Amino acid sequence: xxxxxxxxxxxxxxxxxxRTAPVWNPATxxxxxxxxxxxxxxxxxxxxxxxxxxxxxxxxxxxxxxxVLFAFRELVxxxxxxxxxxxxxxxxxxxxxxxxxxxxGLEVVEFACGIPHLLKGxxxxxxxxxVDVFSFREPLGVVAGIxxxxxxxxxxxWMHPVAIACxxxxxxxPSERDPSASLLVAKLxxxxxxxxxxxxxLNGDKTAVDALLDHPDVAAVSFVGSTPIARYIHQRxxxxxxxxxxxxxxxxxxxxxxxxxxxxxxxxLVAAAMGSAGERCxxxxxxxxxxxxxxxxxxxxxxxxxxxxxxxxRDEASEMxxxxxxAARDRITGYVDSGERQGAxxxxxxxxxxxxxxxxxxxxGPTVLDHVTPSMEVYRDEIFxxxxxVVRADDVDEAIALINANPYGNGTAIFTGSGEAAxxxxxxxxxxxxxxxxPIPVPMAYYSFGGWKDSLFGQSHVHGPEGIAFYTRAKxxxxxxxxxxxxxxxxxxxxxxx
Numbered sequence: 004x005x006x007x008x009x010x011x012x013x014x015x016x017x018x019x020x021x022r023t024a025p026v027w028n029p030a031t032x033x034x035x036x037x038x039x040x041x042x043x044x045x046x047x048x049x050x051x052x053x054x055x056x057x058x059x060x061x062x063x064x065x066x067x068x069x070x071v072l073f074a075f076r077e078l079v080x081x082x083x084x085x086x087x088x089x090x091x092x093x094x095x096x097x098x099x100x101x102x103x104x105x106x107x108g109l110e111v112v113e114f115a116c117g118i119p120h121l122l123k124g125x126x127x128x129x130x131x132x133x134v135d136v137f138s139f140r141e142p143l144g145v146v147a148g149i150x151x152x153x154x155x156x157x158x159x160x161w162m163h164p165v166a167i168a169c170x171x172x173x174x175x176x177p178s179e180r181d182p183s184a185s186l187l188v189a190k191l192x193x194x195x196x197x198x199x200x201x202x203x204x205l206n207g208d209k210t211a212v213d214a215l216l217d218h219p220d221v222a223a224v225s226f227v228g229s230t231p232i233a234r235y236i237h238q239r240x241x242x243x244x245x246x247x248x249x250x251x252x253x254x255x256x257x258x259x260x261x262x263x264x265x266x267x268x269x270x271x272l273v274a275a276a277m278g279s280a281g282e283r284c285x286x287x288x289x290x291x292x293x294x295x296x297x298x299x300x301x302x303x304x305x306x307x308x309x310x311x312x313x314x315x316x317r318d319e320a321s322e323m324x325x326x327x328x329x330a331a332r333d334r335i336t337g338y339v340d341s342g343e344r345q346g347a348x349x350x351x352x353x354x355x356x357x358x359x360x361x362x363x364x365x366x367x368g369p370t371v372l373d374h375v376t377p378s379m380e381v382y383r384d385e386i387f388x389x390x391x392x393v394v395r396a397d398d399v400d401e402a403i404a405l406i407n408a409n410p411y412g413n414g415t416a417i418f419t420g421s422g423e424a425a426x427x428x429x430x431x432x433x434x435x436x437x438x439x440x441x442p443i444p445v446p447m448a449y450y451s452f453g454g455w456k457d458s459l460f461g462q463s464h465v466h467g468p469e470g471i472a473f474y475t476r477a478k479x480x481x482x483x484x485x486x487x488x489x490x491x492x493x494x495x496x497x498x499x500x501x
Contacts, residue, residue, distance in 0.1 A: 228251070
């Protein structure tokens with residue numbers, strides 16, 4: 004059995020770990036590896052190694068840092084297919100989808116390549132007689148990223164390229180469900196010329212997470228995952244005096260108005276709900292059918308959901324792969340059972356799907372539930388699977404009220420041909436990321452990603468301008484260089500400008 008190790012101090016290591024967890028192939032249902040689970044002693048080693056590396060990396064010139072970033076960008080692009088295949092084997096998503104994930108991660112690396120411009124400070128000359136003021140930003144030290152299984156390359160790349168470009172040392176705790184991609188990324192960083200210890204991969208479970216949250220030498224923590232864990236991460240890390248950005252779960256709605264192009268809207272709804280087997284924090288999980296066209300929308304969505312080609316991620320004919328574990332499969336089908344018991348109509352049933360040749364795989368077929376109400380569990384909870392719930396609303400204002408009543412505020416979308424309705428929607432919804440005829444409005448790397456309400460704990464979104472601010476802190480210097488032959492008298496009153 005292959006053992007997936009940590010990456011500490013520039014190389015793979017078992018460190019002091021003795022516990023392991025299984026890593027499955029979701030398409031076959033077979034265990035393909037085991038991953039080491041870090042103990043507190045391993046966390047101490049990782050952080051102390053990173054702290055030592057930070058001392059020199061933080062003093063490295065912007066030019067040298069940028070050279071490493073550019074080299075890393077080229078290496079990731081060169082190994083994109085390899086990374087995508089690793090993702091397909093451990094997560095289950097199809098290779099084409101995984102390649103898209105790698106590309107979106109690369110965009111953040113490209114953003115970070117501009118770090119000399121992004122770290123420029125301000126300067127004000129002669130604010131008072133002979134006095135100048137200027138500001139600059141410094142890195143924090145050792146920062147940690149705790150990332151989910153659903154985007155094992157992209158989500159960590161929302162964090163570590165920006166943090167490292169800013170001069171920090173980064174400790175990544177990836178999901179133990181699909182850890183191998185992070186080890187390849189670590190090797191690419193090393194090949195790009197990043198000094199040993201600046202990037203660390205520490206595999207583990209709650210034991211490792213808690214040790215990172217409590218460690219006095221970890222200055223900041225970035226997290227993406229479920230809302231209960233995001234809340235826990237934020238509370239515990241904040242109590243220990245750390246900066247925290249913790250992105251939680253979602254219940255993303257897509258509103259379809261009667262004037263929307265039915266074929267266009269239904270195509271994009273199905274793709275947004277079923278892509279990556281629904282295991283996306285930006286997946287559309289609730290469609291709000293507005294007005295008299297609801298039945299036609301459900302019919303169109305159902306027909307297209309039934310046509311989705313489900314199979315192993317390595318099969319180029321597959322449009323949707325399995326979910327990540329057997330437990331995830333059972334949880335998802337349990338929600339469909341619950342929705343049916345509570346009165347929803349199962350328009351498309353993905354329960355019990357068997358893929359020929361992969362009978363033991365963790366497959367759930369595309370599922371569409373109609374006549375869902377806000378009181379049902381299938382609407383209230385984040386399912387994280389290929390399940391689209393259709394709710395009804397009389398007009399756009401009722402749809403906005405429905406979205407705003409939901410505790411999550413990650414992403415939302417509207418399909419319409421009306422600019423007036425779209426503008427009313429974008430101004431009215433209490434959601435962080437909004438799509439107009441775009442179902443998955445993930446912003447480009449030079450904007451920041453993040454939601455509102457129970458989808459975000461802490462005030463900082465990831466990557467983009469807010470990522471730069473999160474991984475640095477500002478210094479403001481007020482300076483005066485008086486002439487030796489013109490002494491300036493000290494004053495006991497509060498300083499003012501003259």
